[in-house]
Amino acid sequence: MNDAALIREIEMKYPNTAGLVVLKNGRLIYERYFDGHNETDTIHIFSVTKSISSLLVGMALDQGFIQNVDQKVLDFFPDYVLKRGENSIQEITLKHLLTMTAPYKYKSEPFTKVFRSDDWTKAGLDLLGGKGTIGSFRYSTVGSQIISGILQNAIGKSMLEFAGENLFKPLEIKPPQPTTLVDKETHIAFIKNKNAQGWVVDPQGLPVAGWGLTLCPRDMAKIGQLCLNQGVWNGKQLVSASWIQESTTEHSRWNEYSYGYLWWILRQNDSGTFAALGDSGNTIYVNRKEQIVVAIACHFKPRAKTRIDFISQYILPEIG
Structure with a gap:
């Protein structure tokens, strides 16, 4: 790879990049860190967390804790009490949450209201419904938290504990410790922390399903490679191939963008490419055709561009 050109592009256009890892055919072919980071430093990966939550749903389904989406x-x-006139909520399924096609009672996401509550899952449930149409795409981070509650109730243990046993340990990823954000200041500090650690949990101890997880780029790449391997790691099927296929197939659309089960589906020359995309440029990119995985960890930067064009212009031509 043209290391000088790649570094120059990152420094000029993507200066909040902390680390970059590239795998080809399961082999590490490029690794570079920036701003004083090294291979063990963890970064808050923002909404990339959603795609990892999708894997955990698949594992719960494989193991019989969930019947179907x-x-x-x-x-x-079963103990949730519906408010009068909200019967339509009863028709919303797990699949609607996974495909971002559930309706909500807000114009813009009420992050502060939800994340200052005592129970973030219940706060998400309280926002379901409204005048929106079930089946129409509506990206929701606060709504994603409901998935954490679903896993907790279906499995009988925290999503974080389940992830440790079924995902992190088999991949030899150090399990993140639960991290509590007690107020707005600590919340902002966590988001802006260049060396964030752990997995954010709500006051009930449930991890956040839509953000809040910290990983290093090598660990992000392992998760991408697991998906490229159709759920197999070191000869063991961690999550079914059918779930990988189904979750990375288009189920909904937002303008020209395709969406699976908490994964973005990229239309790149029928390459079977999909990605986990998070705020500030955090990315797990998987290209089936070229057998490439790219993991990029980034510090917080408002309105940062995605790294898909960067990958297409500066990585794929060199190794594809």
Whole structure:
């Protein structure tokens, strides 16, 4: 790879990059760190967390804790009390949450209201419904938190513990410790921390399903390679190939963008490419045709561009 050109492009256009790892055919072919980081430093990967939550849903389904993605959301919350006139919520399924096609009662996401509450899952449930149409794409981070509650109730243990046993340990990823954000200041400090650690949990101890996880680029690349391997790692099927295929197939659309089960589906010359994309440029990119995985960890930067064009212009031509 043209190391000088790549570094120059990162420094000029993507200066918040902390680390970059590239795998080809399962082999590490490029690794570079910036701003004083090394291979063990963890970074908050923002919404890349959502795609990892998708893998955990697949594992729970494989193990029989969840029957299918068409199960009604409220089936997992038998004690939840509906408000008068909200019967439509009963038709919302797990699949609607995974494909971002559930409706919500807000114009813009009420992050502060949800993340200052005592129970973030219940706060998400309280926002379901409204005048929106079930089946229409509506990206929601606060709504994603409901998935954490679903896994907790279906499995009988925290999503974080389940992830440690079924994903992190087999991949030899150091399990993140639960991290609590007690107020707005600590919340902002975590997001802006260049050396963030752990997995954010709510006051009930449930990890955030839509953000809040910290990983290093090597660990992000392992997760991408697991998906490229159709769920197999060191000869063991960690998550079914059918789930990998289904979750990385288009199920909904937002303008020209395709969406699977908490994965973005990229249309790149029928390459079977999909990606986990997070705020500030955090990326796990998987290209089936070229057998390439790219992991990029980035510090917080408002309105940062995605790294897809960067990967297409400066990585694929060199190794594809």
